[in-house]
Each structure stands twice: as C-alpha cells, then as structure tokens.
Amino acid sequence: MFSPFIINDKNLFLDRFPVAQVNRSLQAWDAADEYLVNYVNEQGLINDNTKVVIFNDTFGALTANFSLKGNQVFCINDSFLSEQGIKHNLEQNHLATDNIHYLTSLDALPIDIDLVLYKIPKSKSLLTEQLIQIKNTYSESLLFIAGDRAKDIHSSTLKVFEKHLGTTTTSLAVKKARLVFCQLDNKSTYQSPFPTVWELEPTYPATTKFSISNHANVYAREKLDLGARYFLQSLPAVAESTKVIDLGCGNGVLGLTLLAAQPLAKIHFVDESYMAIASAKANIEKNLPNEVGQCEFTVNDCLTNIDERDIDLVLCNPPFHQQTATTDHIAWQMFNDAFRALKKGGELRIIGNRQLAYHIKLMRIFGNCKEIATNNKFVTLSAKKR
Ligand SMILES: C[S@@+](CC[C@H](N)C(=O)[O-])C[C@H]1O[C@@H](n2cnc3c(N)ncnc32)[C@H](O)[C@@H]1O
Incomplete structure (x- = not known):
C-alpha cells in the first residue's frame, strides 16, 4: 500500500487506473505533480475565482489538489483511462466535482482562462499540437506553467515551448523534477502539422493503396508500425457479416485492411485515445466510405462494459506502455476482455514482439494458442474460445 500524496497537510489517496492492475509497484503521481502543486500553492496563484486548465493530468494528482477550492477546473486529456482515473480518485477522496469540466484533446479550449498547468506529454507531437492550440486561444496575460521529470526536459523540448509560446525559462530541479515557465508572445502562430497523412501500400488481403490520416497523439502517426506490417500479412479471411473488434485500433489500419478484403464484415474500432478513434473514423x-455504416467507433478502456459475447474475431496489436511506465497489464486486460466478448469458436488474433511471450498469457486465458507466423522479431498468435 502506498503512502498518501500529502501536500499542504492534505492527504489524498490516489490510485493508478485501472485499479486492478498487476503492476502495483508504481505510484499514481510523480515529483513533477508535487512540484506544480507546491509552487502554485506557495505563490498563491489560485483563489476561488481562478479558472484553471490542466493538461494531461495522469491520474488526478493535479485535479484533486485544485478541486479543493471553489474555482473552475478544466481537465484536458487524450486518454480515456486518465480521465477515468481522475474521476475515480476524486470520488474516493470525497472531493467536489461540480467545478470540474472534462474536455478531450480534440475539443476547443475554454476561453477566459487565468492559469494553464501543463504536464508535459511523452509524445512530442502532442506537445506541439497542444502548444499551438494554447497560443491560438489565449493572450499574453495567461500564466503558463509546465512540469515534468527533469531528465525528460531536454533543450529540444524547451525549444518547442520557445517556438510555439514565447520566452521560456526553467526552475531549479526539485526531487528530479523541473518546472517550465512561458510568457506568451504576440507573434503569429504556426499552423498545426497534424493530422499527418501517409500512404499504406496494398498488403494481402487488401489490394488498394490507402491514405492514412493521424492526429497528433496516434501511435504510428509517421508510418506503419513494423509489428502491424507483419500482422497485416496474416490477417484471416473472414465470411460476410463476421463481427470483428479492432482492439487498440490506433489509426485503424488492421480493421481497415480486413474490411477492404471483406466489405460485408462488421468492424468495431476501440481505443482509449480520443485522437486514435477520431483518426480511425x-x-x-x-478510404471505404460505403462501409462506414458497418463500423462502430468507441473510446473505451479495453472492452469494458462490452458484454454481448457474440464477437467472431478480435484483432489486437497490444501496447506495452501506459504513459511512461512499461507494463503488461493492458495486454492482460485486452486478452481477458477479448475472451469474454468472443462467442464460442471465436478467435483472438494478436501480434507481439517475440520476447514478450504472449503465448503464455493466451494459454492461461484460452487454454490454447497457435503460432500463425513468426520471424526473428515478431510472432502472430491465434487463440480460440472453446
Ligand atoms: C501498439 S498500438 C497499436 C495501434 C494499431 N492497432 C496498429 O497496429 O498500428 C496499441 C494501441 O492500444 C491503445 N490502448 C492503450 N491502452 C488501451 C486501453 N486500455 N484500451 C484500449 N486501447 C488502448 C493505444 O492508444 C494504441 O493505439
């Protein structure tokens, strides 16, 4: 059990989310959260009338602290998991929630804001996109403070702030975290380079070239992921009306390719990133405008609350990171959820790096696992619900 997150005599009990994850050794906040909270409180930057925007709060350490006041807090995230984590932690600490407003990374920013607290995201593309959006929305009077682990704030990171917002300075490091302060200038803004578009060469079973569009935080936004490329070579041939889930769909390349080969399949695209789902859609x-009616697009934590158990096929290229942490709990959850959602005889087909040994998990959950293809880096595996 962790010690609580104690700041200014307030004890907050914060969980990582989802709560029931295998790796319990990681805590739900970091030194940059602590530094931001202490700094804002010491400087008295928030009072009952302050309107604050918090970007990329991972599990609510910032939101929970600043919701202790009666001010308005706008929480912006691309991650559905983080949003759920923030809600969970506010609830378990019995904190008021009427002053908290949740916005996704694709929403317009709220206006008349006094303070932006910015947790620097791992993705430099998301950083660029969000800074452009901030500069486009706010004036020079905005107070802007960012925070991250000092080792992740490189001079190249600071250049991105300087380029898109204005004069940038940093604090001393405290507990290996650092703050970044920006004074917005009045120079004109850069145009967002996102969504980025690349061409997907035809891969069996598809015979057409596709144009793949990617919002800033989408996995493989520059080019096709190597694992996905290998996976596309051994997608199964499916019958008409087959019900398929593309789980952790990213930009949707797997489901798109299957749908091109079988235009009467029904594909449900699921991802925890709002930008991923918008890109897949x-x-x-x-690329396949006539088939849109057979597709569903859902932002979700794996297949939470999908209980029909009538799915024929789940395709999955699982993630092995949650934010900055390397973890296999999402793969476990995806495989368990796939098992539940499949009908009897249904198949989960996955791709993974060989060293991740996903066959052990599949054997444990499904009681069977077949190797479909392998090379020196990847393995495509199939498990059937019996
Ligand atoms: C390795 S990428 C695969 C993307 C795409 N299918 C491909 O092959 O290029 C894994 C995807 O899983 C998504 N993801 C991570 N955690 C998730 C969760 N808990 N529920 C749903 N999707 C999740 C990520 O946002 C990411 O798009």
Whole structure:
C-alpha cells in the first residue's frame, strides 16, 4: 500500500487506473505533480475565482489538489483511462466535482482562462499540437506553467515551448523534477502539422493503396508500425457479416485492411485515445466510405462494459506502455476482455514482439494458442474460445 500524496497537510489517496492492475509497484503521481502543486500553492496563484486548465493530468494528482477550492477546473486529456482515473480518485477522496469540466484533446479550449498547468506529454507531437492550440486561444496575460521529470526536459523540448509560446525559462530541479515557465508572445502562430497523412501500400488481403490520416497523439502517426506490417500479412479471411473488434485500433489500419478484403464484415474500432478513434473514423470515411455504416467507433478502456459475447474475431496489436511506465497489464486486460466478448469458436488474433511471450498469457486465458507466423522479431498468435 502506498503512502498518501500529502501536500499542504492534505492527504489524498490516489490510485493508478485501472485499479486492478498487476503492476502495483508504481505510484499514481510523480515529483513533477508535487512540484506544480507546491509552487502554485506557495505563490498563491489560485483563489476561488481562478479558472484553471490542466493538461494531461495522469491520474488526478493535479485535479484533486485544485478541486479543493471553489474555482473552475478544466481537465484536458487524450486518454480515456486518465480521465477515468481522475474521476475515480476524486470520488474516493470525497472531493467536489461540480467545478470540474472534462474536455478531450480534440475539443476547443475554454476561453477566459487565468492559469494553464501543463504536464508535459511523452509524445512530442502532442506537445506541439497542444502548444499551438494554447497560443491560438489565449493572450499574453495567461500564466503558463509546465512540469515534468527533469531528465525528460531536454533543450529540444524547451525549444518547442520557445517556438510555439514565447520566452521560456526553467526552475531549479526539485526531487528530479523541473518546472517550465512561458510568457506568451504576440507573434503569429504556426499552423498545426497534424493530422499527418501517409500512404499504406496494398498488403494481402487488401489490394488498394490507402491514405492514412493521424492526429497528433496516434501511435504510428509517421508510418506503419513494423509489428502491424507483419500482422497485416496474416490477417484471416473472414465470411460476410463476421463481427470483428479492432482492439487498440490506433489509426485503424488492421480493421481497415480486413474490411477492404471483406466489405460485408462488421468492424468495431476501440481505443482509449480520443485522437486514435477520431483518426480511425476519418480513415474509414476517406478510404471505404460505403462501409462506414458497418463500423462502430468507441473510446473505451479495453472492452469494458462490452458484454454481448457474440464477437467472431478480435484483432489486437497490444501496447506495452501506459504513459511512461512499461507494463503488461493492458495486454492482460485486452486478452481477458477479448475472451469474454468472443462467442464460442471465436478467435483472438494478436501480434507481439517475440520476447514478450504472449503465448503464455493466451494459454492461461484460452487454454490454447497457435503460432500463425513468426520471424526473428515478431510472432502472430491465434487463440480460440472453446
Ligand atoms: C501498439 S498500438 C497499436 C495501434 C494499431 N492497432 C496498429 O497496429 O498500428 C496499441 C494501441 O492500444 C491503445 N490502448 C492503450 N491502452 C488501451 C486501453 N486500455 N484500451 C484500449 N486501447 C488502448 C493505444 O492508444 C494504441 O493505439
């Protein structure tokens, strides 16, 4: 059990989310959260009338602290998991929630804001996109403070702040975290380079070239992931009306390719990133407009609350990171959820790096596992619900 997050005599009990994850050794806040909270409190930057925007709060350490006041807090995240984590932690600490407003990374920013607290995201593309959005929305009077682990704030990171916002300075490091202060200038803003678009060469079973559009925080936004490339070579041939889930769909390349080969399949695209789901939807609309009606697009934590148990096939290229932590709990959850959602005889087909040994998990959950293809880096595996 962790010690609580104690700041200014307030004890907050914060969980990582989802709560029931295998790796319990990681805590739900970091030194940059602590530094931001202490700094804002010491400087008295928040009072009952302050309107604050918090970007990329991971599990609520910032939101929970600043919701202790009666001010308005706008929480912006691309991660559905983080949003759920923040809600969970506010609830378990019995904190008021009427002053908290949740926005996704694709929403317009709220206006008349006094303070932006910015947790620097791992993705430099998301950083760029969000800074451009901030500069486009706010004036020079905005107070802007960012925070991260000192080792993740490189001079190249500071240049991104300087380029997109204005004069940038940093604090001393405290507990290996650092703050970044920006004074917005009045120079004109840069145009967002996102969504980025690349061409997907035809891969069996698809015979057409596709144009793949990617919002800033989408996995493989520059080019096709190597694992996905290998996976595409051994997608199964499916019958008409087959019900398929593309789990952790990213930009939707797996489901899109399957749908091109079997235009009467029904594909449900699921991802925890709002930008991923928006990209997957845009990619079906652009490349297979006649099939959009057979597709569903859902932001979700794996297959939470999908209980129909009538799915024929789940395709999955699982993640092995949650934020900055390397973890296999999402793969476990994806495989367990797939097992539940499949009908009897249904198949989970996955791709993974060989060293991740996903066959052990599949054997444990499904009681069977077949190797479909392998090379020196990847393995494509299939497990059937019996
Ligand atoms: C390795 S990427 C695969 C993306 C895409 N299918 C491909 O092959 O290029 C894994 C995806 O899983 C998503 N993801 C991570 N955690 C998730 C969760 N708890 N529920 C749903 N999707 C999740 C990530 O956002 C990411 O898009």
